[in-house]
Amino acid sequence: MTWQDQKLPADHPPVRSGKVGVLVVNLGTPDAPETGPVRRYLKEFLSDRRVIEIPPIAWQPILRGIILNTRPKKSAAAYREVWTDEGSPLAAITAQQAEKLGQRLGEAAHVEWAMRYGNPSIPDQLEKLMNAGCDRILLAPLYPQYSAATTATVVDKAADWLRGRRWQSALRTLPPYHDDPAYIGALATDIGRQLDALDFTPEVLLLSFHGMPQRTLELGDPYHCHCRKTARLLEAAMDRPDLRMVTTFQSRFGPAKWLEPATDTTLEAEAAAGTKRLAIAAPGFSADCLETLEELAIRGKEQFEEAGGERFAALSCLNAGDAGMDMLEAIIRRELGGWI
Ligand SMILES: C=CC1=C(C)c2cc3[nH]c(cc4nc(cc5[nH]c(cc1n2)c(C)c5CCC(=O)O)C(CCC(=O)O)=C4C)c(C)c3C=C
Numbered sequence: 001m002t003w004q005d006q007k008l009p010a011d012h013p014p015v016r017s018g019k020v021g022v023l024v025v026n027l028g029t030p031d032a033p034e035t036g037p038v039r040r041y042l043k044e045f046l047s048d049r050r051v052i053e054i055p056p057i058a059w060q061p062i063l064r065g066i067i068l069n070t071r072p073k074k075s076a077a078a079y080r081e082v083w084t085d086e087g088s089p090l091a092a093i094t095a096q097q098a099e100k101l102g103q104r105l106g107e108a109a110h111v112e113w114a115m116r117y118g119n120p121s122i123p124d125q126l127e128k129l130m131n132a133g134c135d136r137i138l139l140a141p142l143y144p145q146y147s148a149a150t151t152a153t154v155v156d157k158a159a160d161w162l163r164g165r166r167w168q169s170a171l172r173t174l175p176p177y178h179d180d181p182a183y184i185g186a187l188a189t190d191i192g193r194q195l196d197a198l199d200f201t202p203e204v205l206l207l208s209f210h211g212m213p214q215r216t217l218e219l220g221d222p223y224h225c226h227c228r229k230t231a232r233l234l235e236a237a238m239d240r241p242d243l244r245m246v247t248t249f250q251s252r253f254g255p256a257k258w259l260e261p262a263t264d265t266t267l268e269a270e271a272a273a274g275t276k277r278l279a280i281a282a283p284g285f286s287a288d289c290l291e292t293l294e295e296l297a298i299r300g301k302e303q304f305e306e307a308g309g310e311r312f313a314a315l316s317c318l319n320a321g322d323a324g325m326d327m328l329e330a331i332i333r334r335e336l337g338g339w340i
């Protein structure tokens with residue numbers, strides 16, 4: 001009798017079967033567009049030391065004493081303007097992306113999705129993949145541009161989960177894909193299609209990326225350079241010499257200096273300088289969310305029109321459309337090379 005013939009004892013934990021898992025991750029969102037759930041979400045998000053790089057002894061009193069008493073009510077009202085029957089747009093679209101990716105990968109890999117803050121959590125979903133027999137897992141943060149505040153904190157969270165396990169899965173992470181020809185091509189196709197479907201011809205296309213404190217750039221975070229490179233490659237790929245493209249950074253938070261130029265002030269400056277027709281795209285967001293649907297499509301339109309602009313269009317993110325799904329499938333299959 002060899003060791004392979006020995007029977008496992010009845011109380012032996014399940015032996016995993018060598019399957020491959022993919023965990024698609026995005027930022028996170030509240031469970032409901034109400035003050036309480038938004039406060040819980042913001043508390044987790046804004047307590048992450050990768051996001052707010054101020055020593056907790058100085059930051060926590062400001063967060064708990066001021067921000068969590070004022071912002072949740074205001075943010076909940078903003079979330080209510082974009083909430084859908086399927087819940088928060090960010091969660092609903094991420095779920096759809098995971099579902100479609102699962103169909104495309106078929107038997108090759110088991111796909112789940114998670115939110116870095118809120119639900120479903122990264123540890124719960126990694127556990128789910130392991131219980132489904134996956135002992136090789138690709139962690140796929142859907143951030144094309146790397147930043148410590150987004151990509152790195154996803155990896156930290158997964159590493160915390162691994163630390164607590166006796167039998168770990170093998171883990172790989174999807175690298176940033178800000179300059180990947182598949183990503184640039186998908187954006188060029190999808191943005192081009194949306195521009196052609198408009199009932200006006202924009203003079204300017206704003207490429208609005210999420211902002212970061214200027215200090216993160218000085219500390220060596222590659223985020224700003226990744227955004228600039230995406231914008232440069234996208235402009236070349238779109239090849240529309242009659243359309244002026246301008247890169248901006250949105251969603252400023254707090255009193256510190258953030259990356260510039262800011263999206264809101266640029267919208268006003270463009271209108272004031274005589275631009276009448278403008279479209280805006282958010283190439284750094286894989287999925288539409290509060291920051292695109294409320295901040296750009298609603299507030300941005302108001303800002304542009306109040307400053308004298310006449311026609312405004314906020315374009316959709318890649319979401320779960322064909323161009324975006326072809327790209328995600330391609331970059332994830334490539335990263336799974338050797339595993340599938
Ligand atoms: C100091 C604060 C913040 C940093 C740094 C930051 C970086 C950052 N964020 C995203 C992507 C998203 N952010 C979203 C919402 C959001 N972001 C901040 C603050 C920082 N973000 C706040 C306070 C919020 C919550 C909304 C609000 O109360 O106004 C979202 C949307 C979430 C949703 O539910 O729809 C995304 C996506 C990136 C890519 C990034 C750094 C590169």
Ligand SMILES: [Fe+2]
Pocket residue numbers: 210251
């Ligand atoms: Fe953010």
Ligand SMILES: [Fe+2]
Pocket residue numbers: 224225226228
């Ligand atoms: Fe840079």
